Amino acid sequence: MRTVDTFVDARALGSGCVGLVPTMGYFHEGHISLVEAARRECDTVTVSLFVNPLQFAPTEDLESYPRDLDRDAEMVEVAGTDVLFAPQLSEMYPDEPLTTVSVASVTEGMEGGMRPGHFDGVATVVAKLFAGITPDRAYFGRKDAQQLVTVRRMTTDLSFPTAIIGAPIVREQDGLALSSRNIYLDPAEREAARSISRGILAVADAVLVGERSGEELERIAAEPVNDEPGINLDYATFVDQDTASPLAGLNRPAFLSVAARVGRTRLLDNVHIDRVDGGWVPDVGIRLDEPSILYREA
């Protein structure tokens, strides 16, 4: 694996089909699953690692976001990465950036509503990575479901020749969706956070036994979070996979997304419901059979 810090080097090291995994680092098994998917499908696997200030609001956790380049480099090398692109701020933004890439409509609700400017920051940095690295394929977790919708739409609208791959959520043994931010949780918060995935998994079960009402699925997702002290629900919303706009019922590919606050930590989870062979198949992701690296390290 080569670690580089300029776009010129990152681009020069790509040959054949180039797969990009854009990240903010502090890797866990969710990131590793993206690297492994890229390794299976591409000639060159490039992981970018940049904690992008544009997608944090001034009140958010940019300063405290976990960073450990040596740890991260070792993890992605083992997983089969060819190129780790870890630019400094001065490579990404040599001048004050004046250019913003905005995606309307799909960014209006959910995280877009809670975090003004967040998706402008995401769309801008992803466009920049696509422009500067020219990947053939790019891998994102389904966990950030609205981000995936936003990136897909930006890619189509701007005619980037990059296939966007959404990979399943990876979960702890008890169901909690992996997130670098999980390391912020103390034991009591960690326990309260379980209520999110309980609701998500209950939605998947309800779909499998025939529930089709968006309102009812939202109620099922929200209930365990609302019943749990020490966690506050931001939203439980059922939307279209292509447009991220609310759906009254399951009549096209959809996802149900939940956001909640535990102490000062915001957590997201969702279940995508895909159309497979004429039926509805919930994607609840992958369950680890031991604690994730985030807990083995702690």
Add this chain to the structure above:
Amino acid sequence: MRTVDTFVDARALGSGCVGLVPTMGYFHEGHISLVEAARRECDTVTVSLFVNPLQFAPTEDLESYPRDLDRDAEMVEVAGTDVLFAPQLSEMYPDEPLTTVSVASVTEGMEGGMRPGHFDGVATVVAKLFAGITPDRAYFGRKDAQQLVTVRRMTTDLSFPTAIIGAPIVREQDGLALSSRNIYLDPAEREAARSISRGILAVADAVLVGERSGEELERIAAEPVNDEPGINLDYATFVDQDTASPLAGLNRPAFLSVAARVGRTRLLDNVHIDRVDGGWVPDVGIRLDEPSILYREA
């Protein structure tokens, strides 16, 4: 020359160093000079031809903008084009475009002030052409000076690996800067329009004899237009070449830009003042020694 209408084909036909000339068609010697520059410097010369609705306001001349693909194809083939990319609206915007590329600050004054949304449309379509065609070099006329600043900044901010080349203005024998919109002018309007280039050429002369005051250069540019009946000055503004922000004096590379209305036609002209070997050199462009093709055809 191959004429294609999809990004996939346009990209596939590019080999070696690819030079892109983005246009809205209805070519004149200004466009041809861009194609010739690309021919000298690149392995593949690709001309894109698309009248981009995003950069026209509802009140502007999108519908009447001159279009003639057969005429245009012949002209750029003779000039050495390899690939003419002339997409339909359905290729450029298969879905309603939700993504906007905006460049702040450099788009605030001059045309940005007069044409709200215009530079969003320009930045978005140029980003799309760069993303979809991945050119190594791209050629723009210096005539659209603020557009050139905007495109340069967008390219840097988004890390496109594309060198931006600004080429000199091409002028009629009497000085009028070539523009596809010149065909809208009747003989009296054509005569009134000459006042713009008289002012621009007077600015160049003033710089050569030592004038350094932005205010005085603006006065020199405006005077012939203000003295001419049948033409209305929108602005005569002296700005920094990198930021398009007003300059009090000539202390860095600059341009003086004039916009005026003749009947229903808006016309632009400018002189770039470059730093060459420690001196200030005005670029007044190239003067044709016969009427341009726009008049030979008429």
